[in-house]
Amino acid sequence: MLTVISFYLLAFVAVAAAFMVIAARNPVHSVMYLILTFFSAAGLFILMGAEFLALLLVMVYVGAVAVLFLFVVMMLDVDFVEMKQGFLNNIGFGLLVAGILLLEMLMVGATYVWKDGSTVVARGDEVSNIEAFGRVLYTDYAGVFEAAGFVLLVAMIGAIVLTLRDRDGVRKQDAMSQMSRTKETGMEMVDIEPGHGVG
Amino acid sequence: MLQTISLFAPQLVLAFFASQLLSTGAFAKKDISVGVRYFAVGVLVLYALIGFVLGQPTGTAFKGALIVDSYSHYMNFFLGMSAAAALMFSKSFFQTEKLDRFEFSVLVLYCTLGMSIMVSSNTLLSLYIGIEMQSLALYVMAAFNRDSLRASEAGLKYFVLGAISSGLLLYGASLIYGFTGSLEFTHIAQVVSEGATPGIIAGMVFLLCGLAFKISAAPFHMWTPDVYEGSPTPVTGFFAGAPKFAAMALIARLLVGPFGDITTQWQQVIIVLAVLSMFVGAIGALTQTNIKRLMAYSSIANMGYALVALSAGTQAGVKGMLIFMSIYTITVIGIFACILQMRIRNGMVEQISDLAGLSKTNRGLAIVLTMFMFSVMGIPPLLGFFGKFFAFIPAMEAGLTWLVVLALVASVIGAFYYLRLVKIMWGDENENEFVQAPKTLRGLAVITALLVFPLLLLPMISIPAQSWISQAAASLF
Numbered sequence: 044m045l046t047v048i049s050f051y052l053l054a055f056v057a058v059a060a061a062f063m064v065i066a067a068r069n070p071v072h073s074v075m076y077l078i079l080t081f082f083s084a085a086g087l088f089i090l091m092g093a094e095f096l097a098l099l100l101v102m103v104y105v106g107a108v109a110v111l112f113l114f115v116v117m118m119l120d121v122d123f124v125e126m127k128q129g130f131l132n133n134i135g136f137g138l139l140v141a142g143i144l145l146l147e148m149l150m151v152g153a154t155y156v157w158k159d160g161s162t163v164v165a166r167g168d169e170v171s172n173i174e175a176f177g178r179v180l181y182t183d184y185a186g187v188f189e190a191a192g193f194v195l196l197v198a199m200i201g202a203i204v205l206t207l208r209d210r211d212g213v214r215k216q217d218a219m220s221q222m223s224r225t226k227e228t229g230m231e232m233v234d235i236e237p238g239h240g241v242g
Numbered sequence: 243m244l245q246t247i248s249l250f251a252p253q254l255v256l257a258f259f260a261s262q263l264l265s266t267g268a269f270a271k272k273d274i275s276v277g278v279r280y281f282a283v284g285v286l287v288l289y290a291l292i293g294f295v296l297g298q299p300t301g302t303a304f305k306g307a308l309i310v311d312s313y314s315h316y317m318n319f320f321l322g323m324s325a326a327a328a329l330m331f332s333k334s335f336f337q338t339e340k341l342d343r344f345e346f347s348v349l350v351l352y353c354t355l356g357m358s359i360m361v362s363s364n365t366l367l368s369l370y371i372g373i374e375m376q377s378l379a380l381y382v383m384a385a386f387n388r389d390s391l392r393a394s395e396a397g398l399k400y401f402v403l404g405a406i407s408s409g410l411l412l413y414g415a416s417l418i419y420g421f422t423g424s425l426e427f428t429h430i431a432q433v434v435s436e437g438a439t440p441g442i443i444a445g446m447v448f449l450l451c452g453l454a455f456k457i458s459a460a461p462f463h464m465w466t467p468d469v470y471e472g473s474p475t476p477v478t479g480f481f482a483g484a485p486k487f488a489a490m491a492l493i494a495r496l497l498v499g500p501f502g503d504i505t506t507q508w509q510q511v512i513i514v515l516a517v518l519s520m521f522v523g524a525i526g527a528l529t530q531t532n533i534k535r536l537m538a539y540s541s542i543a544n545m546g547y548a549l550v551a552l553s554a555g556t557q558a559g560v561k562g563m564l565i566f567m568s569i570y571t572i573t574v575i576g577i578f579a580c581i582l583q584m585r586i587r588n589g590m591v592e593q594i595s596d597l598a599g600l601s602k603t604n605r606g607l608a609i610v611l612t613m614f615m616f617s618v619m620g621i622p623p624l625l626g627f628f629g630k631f632f633a634f635i636p637a638m639e640a641g642l643t644w645l646v647v648l649a650l651v652a653s654v655i656g657a658f659y660y661l662r663l664v665k666i667m668w669g670d671e672n673e674n675e676f677v678q679a680p681k682t683l684r685g686l687a688v689i690t691a692l693l694v695f696p697l698l699l700l701p702m703i704s705i706p707a708q709s710w711i712s713q714a715a716a717s718l719f
Contacts, residue, residue, distance in 0.1 A: 186250075186304030190359060190371045193257060197352045197375055200264070201382035204345045205397075 290322025411452025
C-alpha cells in the first residue's frame with residue numbers, strides 16, 4: 044500500500060515538475076524544477092530496487108549536471124525572451140522529435156501488454172546491487188578501474204595545461220611562511236614622540 | 243604474484259614513472275622540462291625493452307582484461323621506440339618556440355600507456371579505456387601551442403570528431419555486448435563462431451568505423467589535414483607514427499580475434515576503407531602546397547596500403563601489415579626530423595616551395611629527404627619497397643588481385659607528388675637558406691635514413707626481424 048502511494052506521489056511530482064521545467068518563466072526556476080524531476084525519478088528507481096541508479100542520478104545529475112546548468116544560466120548572458128521568440132519557427136522539427144518519442148513509448152507499452160505485464164523487478168537474493176558492483180569493481184575490473192582513473196588524470200592535466208597561466212604580480216598566500224613568522228620578524232617596537240605620530 | 247606483475251610490467255613502468263614525473267614537475271620550483279624530457283625518453287626505452295628483459299612472458303592479466311603475447315611485445319617495443327624518437331625531436335622545436343613545458347613529456351607517456359593498453363586489450367572495456375586515454379592526451383597535445391589560433395582550432399576539431407568516433411565505437415560495442423552477452427574477446431569469438439546475427443555484424447561495422455577515425459582511413463579522414471597542419475610540427479610527427487600503428491594493430495587483433503570466423507563479412511568493410519583511403523590520399527595530395535598537409539594525405543594513402551594487407555584476412559596479411567606499418571613509422575619519424583630542420587632566420591617554414599634549391603644550400607638534408615621520398619614511393623633498393631611488397635603479396639594470395647592493381651595505380655599517382663618534392667629540391671632555384679639544425683634532429687634524420695636504406699637489408703638483421711614479426715603475427719591466430 045505504502046509503495047503504491049509513494050509511487051503515485053513520486054510519479055505525479057516527476058511529471059508535474061517536468062512540465063514546470065518548460066512552463067516556468069524564470070530560467071533559474073526551470074533548473075530548480077529540473078532538479079526536482081531528477082529527485083523524483085531517483086525515488087522511483089529506489090522503489091524498483093535499483094538503488095545504485097538512484098544514487099547515481101542524485102550524484103551525477105543533481106550534483107554535477109544540474110549545478111552546471113545553473114552556472115550556465117546564471118553566468119552566461121543569454122537573452123531568454125529573444126530565444127523564445129523564434130519558438131514557433133521550429134515547431135515542425137519539435138513535433139517530429141515528439142512524434143518519434145511518442146512512437147517509442149507506445150512500442151515499450153505494447154511490449155508490456157503483449158508479454159503479459161512482465162516488468163523489471165529486483166532480484167530476490169540478498170545482494171544489493173551496490174554490493175554486487177563492489178564485488179566485481181575492485182576485483183575483476185581492478186585493472187580497468189585504475190586505467191579509468193588515469194584517463195581522468197589525463198583530462199585534468201589537459202585542462203590545466205591549456206588554461207592555467209602564471210601571472211606576475213599576484214600575491215599568493217603562503218601558509219608556511221605565515222606560520223613560521225616570529226615575534227621578531229612580524230613586529231617592530233617604535234618609540235613614538237607625543238604629538239608626532241609614526242610617519 | 244611476480245608472474246602476474248611481470249605480465250603487465252610495461253604498463254606498470256609507464257604508469258608509475260609518468261605519475262612520478264608529473265608530481266615532480268608540479269612541485270618543482272623552477273622549470274625542469276629538459277630533465278623531465280630526458281627522463282621520459284629513458285622511461286619509454288625501458289618500457290620498450292622490459293618485456294624482453296623479463297623473457298617475454300605470455301598470458302592474461304586482470305581476469306582476462308589484458309592479453310600479453312608476442313604481438314603485444316613487438317608492439318610495445320615499436321611504440322616505445324617511436325614515442326621516444328618523437329619526444330627527442332620535439333626538444334629543439336619547443337625550446338625555440340618557447341613552449342617547452344614538462345607536461346608535454348608526461349602526456350606523451352600517458353598517451354603511450356593508452357596505446358599499450360590498446361594493443362594488448364582483450365575485452366571491449368579495456369579497448370575503449372585505452373583508446374580514450376590515448377586520444378585525450380593527443381587532443382591536448384594538438385592544442386599545446388595554446389596561443390596559436392590554428393593549434394587551438396586543430397585541437398578543438400580533433401576533439402569534436404574524436405568524440406563522435408568514440409560515440410560510434412561505443413554504440414558498436416554496446417550492440418556487440420547486447421547480442422553476445424559478453425565483453426571478452428574470447429567469449430565473443432565463441433558466440434560469433436556459432437553464427438553471426440545481423441546485430442553482431444552491425445556492431446562490428448560501427449566498431450570498425452570508430453577505429454577508422456583513429457587511423458584516419460577515408461571516409462573518416464576529414465580531420466587529418468587540418469589537424470596535421472595546425473598542430474605543432476613535432477606533435478604532427480608523433481600523430482603520424484605511433485598512434486596510427488597502435489590503432490592499426492588493434493584493428494588487426496579485433497578482426498582476427500573475436501571476428502576471426504566472419505572474415506568474409508569484415509573483408510568488404512576493410513576493402514572499401516582501403517580503396518577509398520588510397521585514392522583520397524593520392525589525389526588529395528596533388529594540389530597541396532604545405533608539407534604538413536601533404537604528409538597528412540600521404541598518411542591517409544599509406545593507411546589504405548596497410549588495410550590492403552589486412553583485407554587478406556590471413557596470418558601473412560597481419561605479418562604484411564606489421565612490416566608495412568613498422569617501415570612506415572620509421573620513415574615518418576625521419577621525414578618529420580627533416581621537416582623540423584626547415585627553419586629560416588625568422589622561424590619555421592612549412593611550404594613546399596621553401597625547399598627550393600635545397601640541394602645547393604644544404605646537400606645533406608636534401609639527400610636524406612630524397613631518400614625518404616623514394617622510400618615512401620616504394621623504389622626497390624629502399625625499405626619502402628619491401629613494405630609494399632609484403633603488404634600486397636598476401637592480398638594477391640587471397641585472390642584480391644584487382645585490389646592490388648588498384649593499390650599500384652594509387653602508388654603511381656602518389657609517386658607524382660613525392661617526385662615533385664624531389665624536383666623542387668634538386669631542380670629549382672634557391673630562395674632561402676635554412677639555419678643550422680640542432681644535432682639531435684640531424685642525428686635522428688640520419689639514423690632513420692640509415693634504417694630505411696641499407697642497414698635492415700643485411701641478412702643478419704632482416705632475417706631475425708622477419709622471424710620476430712612472423713612470430714608476433716602467429717600469436718594472434
